[in-house]
Amino acid sequence: xxxxxxxxxxxxxxxxxxxxxxxxxxxxxxxxxxxxxxxxxxxxxxxxxxxxxxxxxxxxxxxxxxxxxxxxxxxxxxxxxxxxxxxxxxxxxxxxxxxxxxxxxxxxxxxxxxxxxxxxxxxxxxxxxxxxxxxxxxxxxxxxxxxxxxxxxxxxxxxxxxxxxxxxxxxxxxxxxxxxxxxxxxxxxxxxxxxxxxxxxxxxxxxxxxxxxxxxxxxxxxxxxxxxxxxxxxxxxxxxxxxxxxxxxxxxxxxxxxxxxxxxxxxxxxxxxxxxxxxxxxxxxxxxxxxxxxxxxxxxxxxxxxxxxxxxxxxxxxxxxxxxxxxxxxxxxxxxxxxxxxxxxxxxxxxxxxxxxxxxxxxxxxxxxxxxxxxxxxxxxxxxxxxxxxxxxxxxxxxxxxxxxxxxxxxxxxxxxxxxxxxxxxxxxxxxxxxxxxxxxxxxxxxxxxxxxxxxxx
Numbered sequence: 001x002x003x004x005x006x007x008x009x010x011x012x013x014x015x016x017x018x019x020x021x022x023x024x025x026x027x028x029x030x031x032x033x034x035x036x037x038x039x040x041x042x043x044x045x046x047x048x049x050x051x052x053x054x055x056x057x058x059x060x061x062x063x064x065x066x067x068x069x070x071x072x073x074x075x076x077x078x079x080x081x082x083x084x085x086x087x088x089x090x091x092x093x094x095x096x097x098x099x100x101x102x103x104x105x106x107x108x109x110x111x112x113x114x115x116x117x118x119x120x121x122x123x124x125x126x127x128x129x130x131x132x133x134x135x136x137x138x139x140x141x142x143x144x145x146x147x148x149x150x151x152x153x154x155x156x157x158x159x160x161x162x163x164x165x166x167x168x169x170x171x172x173x174x175x176x177x178x179x180x181x182x183x184x185x186x187x188x189x190x191x192x193x194x195x196x197x198x199x200x201x202x203x204x205x206x207x208x209x210x211x212x213x214x215x216x217x218x219x220x221x222x223x224x225x226x227x228x229x230x231x232x233x234x235x236x237x238x239x240x241x242x243x244x245x246x247x248x249x250x251x252x253x254x255x256x257x258x259x260x261x262x263x264x265x266x267x268x269x270x271x272x273x274x275x276x277x278x279x280x281x282x283x284x285x286x287x288x289x290x291x292x293x294x295x296x297x298x299x300x301x302x303x304x305x306x307x308x309x310x311x312x313x314x315x316x317x318x319x320x321x322x323x324x325x326x327x328x329x330x331x332x333x334x335x336x337x338x339x340x341x342x343x344x345x346x347x348x349x350x351x352x353x354x355x356x357x358x359x360x361x362x363x364x365x366x367x368x369x370x371x372x373x374x375x376x377x378x379x380x381x382x383x384x385x386x387x388x389x390x391x392x393x394x395x396x397x398x399x400x401x402x403x404x405x406x407x408x409x410x411x412x413x414x415x416x417x418x419x420x421x422x423x424x425x426x427x428x429x430x431x432x433x434x435x436x437x438x439x440x441x442x443x444x445x446x447x448x449x450x451x452x453x454x455x456x457x458x
């Protein structure tokens with residue numbers, strides 16, 4: 001992979017950041033998914049606030065989040081096998097239609113006023129099943145949308161910027177919508193949020209249908225799904241770089257990212273605010289994440305991302321600890337401190353997750369991409385299901401601030417553990433980077449990830 005400035009605009013910062021948008025299919029996806037993700041973040045805000053409004057209970061906040069995330073570790077690995085075997089494009093269209101119907105159902109329940117926590121929990125499970133299939137399919141489909149494979153790392157970074165740009169807009173917009181139609185005796189503000197989300201899916205569905213893709217040729221698979229799952233697990237667990245990244249992402253999600261479920265309780269009980277305060281806190285994290293995504297998109301290639309992961313994980317953990325302490329300050333400094341702490345933690349969270357994803361997508365063998373992305377989905381989202389349950393229980397016992405501090409400390413320890421493995425990981429990744437042209441080739445017989453793992457066992 002050449003990293004020299006050239007006529008294609010790679011030499012300029014602006015050209016590097018947006019180079020993947022030269023691919024028509026990715027450009028369509030970027031615009032459609034960007035609109036849909038704003039709706040998704042509006043719904044996330046509305047769902048958490050609705051549960052808090054119905055229950056005023058941190059435990060139930062964690063329980064609903066757990067219900068929405070538990071299908072992911074159960075189904076994503078199997079979904080990853082399917083993703084490697086079927087038409088990913090058609091699968092994504094189906095998941096987006098299903099997600100749209102789920103949001104519209106939630107809007108109807110909230111608008112009619114019959115909504116209860118168990119309704120939200122049941123529909124969260126439905127959305128979790130959809131996400132368990134959609135996430136590995138979307139991650140694996142990315143490479144099919146990009147015309148120049150050298151732009152893969154940039155595409156992943158732009159995906160993150162899109163996600164976190166929506167995360168910046170969506171929470172603030174969601175909090176504003178709830179406040180606009182605020183009524184202590186109804187849930188019409190939340191219903192409006194769910195309706196906006198449901199309608200936003202039309203954008204990404206239209207983008208997917210407008211893509212021009214090569215005719216899909218079905219492959220004949222003689223092995224059973226379970227055998228494909230076992231093969232993918234062995235591949236991911238035996239190759240140290242994949243194993244280390246998945247482990248780090250899992251730990252950070254379990255003890256760090258899952259703590260975001262406590263944000264409504266912090267906004268209401270610690271900072272003494274309402275839905276708009278909650279929206280601004282989430283938006284602050286989105287600001288940091290968006291800055292991190294732009295930072296990654298401006299990079300020329302994947303070299304040096306190991307060090308970036310260590311720094312980013314440390315910033316995320318440190319930001320959580322700082323956020324846990326901000327409530328001790330007097331107003332308005334508690335809000336200022338919280339905003340700044342969440343900008344830092346949001347930057348660290350996004351850069352750590354996207355950097356790990358970029359390295360995985362770069363080194364993974366194409367025929368196992370869906371399965372590895374399934375395991376990545378489990379690490380990034382599935383462990384957060386258990387983490388949400390832990391966070392809700394801990395917050396009930398010791399308070400949200402101490403729970404946040406514990407999560408931040410665990411993330412710092414995870415960064416230290418990963419840094420100690422980094423020299424060995426670099427040694428195993430270098431042959432793959434040389435084969436791809438990212439590093440200069442210095443020897444013949446350069447290997448794939450599977451070959452590197454197999455040779456080390458021998």
